[in-house]
Each structure stands twice: as C-alpha cells, then as structure tokens.
Amino acid sequence: xxxxxxxxxxxxxxxxxxxxxxxxxxxxxxxxxxxxxxxxxxxxxxxxxxxxxxxxxxxxxxxxxxxxxxxxxxxxxxxxxxxxxxxxxxxxxxxxxxxxxxxxxxxxxxxxxxxxxxxxxxxxxxxxxxxxxxxxxxxxxxxxxxxxxxxxxxxxxxxxxxxxxxxxxxxxxxxxxxxxxxxxxxxxxxxxxxxxxxxxxxxxxxxxxxxxxxxxxxxxxxxxxxxxxxxxxxxxxxxxxxxxxxxxxxxxxxxxxxxxxxxxxxxxxxxxxxxxxxxxxxxxxxxxxxxxxxxxxxxxxxxxxxxxxx
Numbered sequence: 001x002x003x004x005x006x007x008x009x010x011x012x013x014x015x016x017x018x019x020x021x022x023x024x025x026x027x028x029x030x031x032x033x034x035x036x037x038x039x040x041x042x043x044x045x046x047x048x049x050x051x052x053x054x055x056x057x058x059x060x061x062x063x064x065x066x067x068x069x070x071x072x073x074x075x076x077x078x079x080x081x082x083x084x085x086x087x088x089x090x091x092x093x094x095x096x097x098x099x100x101x102x103x104x105x106x107x108x109x110x111x112x113x114x115x116x117x118x119x120x121x122x123x124x125x126x127x128x129x130x131x132x133x134x135x136x137x138x139x140x141x142x143x144x145x146x147x148x149x150x151x152x153x154x155x156x157x158x159x160x161x162x163x164x165x166x167x168x169x170x171x172x173x174x175x176x177x178x179x180x181x182x183x184x185x186x187x188x189x190x191x192x193x194x195x196x197x198x199x200x201x202x203x204x205x206x207x208x209x210x211x212x213x214x215x216x217x218x219x220x221x222x223x224x225x226x227x228x229x230x231x232x233x234x235x236x237x238x239x240x241x242x243x244x245x246x247x248x249x250x251x252x253x254x255x256x257x258x259x260x261x262x263x264x265x266x267x268x269x270x271x272x273x274x275x276x277x278x279x280x281x282x283x284x285x286x287x288x289x290x291x292x293x294x295x296x297x298x299x300x301x302x303x304x305x306x307x308x309x310x
Contacts, residue, residue, distance in 0.1 A: 097225040107188075
C-alpha cells in the first residue's frame, strides 16, 4: 500500500474532512495518508474580518508551502479558501463531489421571527459573520440588521451564539453537515442559492499536490468528480474576471446539467447612493467545447453584474 503525507489545517472541520478524504483515498486508490497539521495565518488572525486581513491564501498558503517544501505530499483544502489563481508548482489533482454549497442562518430562538422576510430575524438583530460577501448581502437585503465580526472555528462560533453574543450567525452548510453538528437548540434557516449564493467553490474540496508528482496525482484523481469541477471552474472563473479573491463580496453558484450551464451570482457594489447588490442569472447550452462554454458563461455573468462589455 502506498503511503502519503496529507497537509491540512488543524481545525475540527479541516481534520474531519481530511480524514474523510484519507479514508476514501485508501479505499479507491490504496493510498494510506498520514495527517500533517499546519497552523495558518488565518487561524492566528482572529481579531479582524477576512477582508480586512487582506492576505491572499490566508488559510492555505502555509499548507501549500508544506507540500512545496516536502513536509507533505498533498493537501486537502476547502476550495473556497484557495486563491483564484493557481499556485505555481502545484496542481489541483482532484475535486471530489461537492457537498451543500448554501449558507445557513443559525438563529437564537428568542430572535426568530418566522413572519419576517426575507430573513426571519427580529428587527435590529446582531448577525455574526467575517465574510465581506455575507456582510454585503445583509446590508443590502436587510438594512436594519447589524453585521458584527465573528471569527473562530465552527464550534467556537456556535458557542458564541449560544452565549448570547449574537442573535444569529451565518455559516456554510457543508461544514456543519461534515461535522454532524448538533444545532437542535437553535432555529436553522437554509438560504436558497438563487437568493443568497455561497462563496465561489463553497462546499467543495480541493486535493492539491506538486505538478511533478504524476504518480500521486493519478491516485488522487480517483476521487475526482468532473461535474463538480466544471461548476467550480465557472464560479472561480467569475471571481477572477472580477479581479478578486476571498475578500470580494461575491456569491456564485453554477448548476451543470446534461445540456446546460446556469450561473447565478450576487455582487456587492458601491453605487451612487451607497452599497447595492448586482445580480446575474445566465444560462448557455453545453457543446463539445467545454473551455469555450465556460468562457462565454463567465463573460455573460460578468457583463450582467457590471453592465460593461469587455
């Protein structure tokens, strides 16, 4: 049996999803993985929002460096954390089937108002988040709500909610599901992706190794899901087209069917009267030219958001 060292962050979620990948890789390709835990800058900077941190690869750079310098053979990332541009000397060898890409709004029961739309929260509720995307959506869709900085791993964030520091918090559904997290003490409000799209790549994982390690790349590719990869290519392509990284207030979700691509996006933009939310919902038929199809889809979504031809 082949052995490989797997680099990952040390959070509960990163450990859990890396162990899931390790088990699948052993079953599918006979690769036995030894986890190597890496502390990232994003794990250490807990007092600023992700946008204010302003560092590319905040949660991934140190993990990637461990692969580049030989301390590990491959890495498992939450794909939404990866920079929009591929890191030189590394390759994404596999993107496994995606989990739920939506956000969930987790609400203290005393702050739950099911009669209110679009979000079932008491007026003026304090909502915890660290993402520019979520803050922009809150400010434009529900101006009475109060977005407030929330950092930490998933258990820490939920504990802060339970302790009453927030009325509600926003978290990715995929992480909560992978952890099988008990939310029975709260109201859980799933946010539909056409109304509130997740971050580009949200819910997906990336398996990354060195470009010269063809043998390992082949084994990692046994976990690859092409439909998920096509959807992610559209979402991250739009992120690149808008010139942004993880701090860009962009939500994007691509659906891939047998004969069509559909890309839905929401983008927080500064307008003449303040922050506004631009939306795009574009579809194109699939052809044999996948690269061309994705380029057309991304450009159509970009123009729809910005109103400007390239």
